Amino acid sequence: MTPDAAAGRVRPLRVMSYNVRDFLDDRRAAARVVRAVAPDVLCLQEVPRRLTTEVRLPRFARECGMRWGGGRFGTGGTAVLTAPGLAVVSSSRGRLPTRFPDRTRGWAGVTVAPARWATDASVTVVSVHLGLRAAERVRHAQHLVATLPARSVVAGDLNEGSEGDARRVLTRRWPPVLPDVPTFPASAPSMAIDAVLAVPDLVAVPGDPGPPDGRDALERAIATDVAIASDHRPLWVDLVPRRVSG
DSSP states (O other), X not given: OOHHHHHHHSOOEXXXXXXXXXXXXXXXXXXXXXXXXXXXXXXXXXXXOGGGHHHHHHHHHHHXXXXXXXXXXXXXXXXXXXXXXXXXXXXXXXXXXXXXXXXXXXXXXXXXXXXXXXXXXXXXXXEEEOOSSHHHHHHHHHHHHHHSOSSEEEEEEOSSOTTSHHHHXXXXXXXXXXXXXXXXXXXXXXXXXXXEEEOTTEEEEOOOOSSTTTHHHHHHHHHHHHHHHOSSOOEEEEEEEOOOOO
């Protein structure tokens, strides 16, 4: 069965990735972008760190109409928000290896069980933010492959394009589910450094973002907010389990 046929029977899981630059830009505009896209799972990078996380991130989650399960230590400024109706099985987080005095790096994940899928299989959705140095990114990618469940969706700011060595390490386990899309800088994107990768038994399908003419209309509607909300543009994708014919 083709992915389109599967999508006719199964409502997709919408996963969105967004680097929000510590809310240094227009936080309310970022929240409007999230509400317009209406993800089931939102993978954030560069959320405010330290003690302000417990105040600022829950406020942002409320503005988005989503939930944050807590837990900031070891995440390196990453977080995952979920839609209210989505069943969260567990949450997880971990550090990525860095050298002092570089900024800490990490990942945050949630394991979800979409009731809408025909199978009862859960999937772990992970937000990641890799380092600025190529060799460090490779170590981060190797760490993620060794640490995360095989049945994962990995979304975030990889700080390199599709030809990068770290991305090759990751995509051997989790192939990309979107073509390369420039996301940085937000005002005139020229670098495709953000990505959504997924276990091979999940496939991307055309979604239904709401406006009559689909995704293009949604992108036009949020264009002004995207330009002022952060220095990155978001990515999102609709995923369904791959079906085997016969």
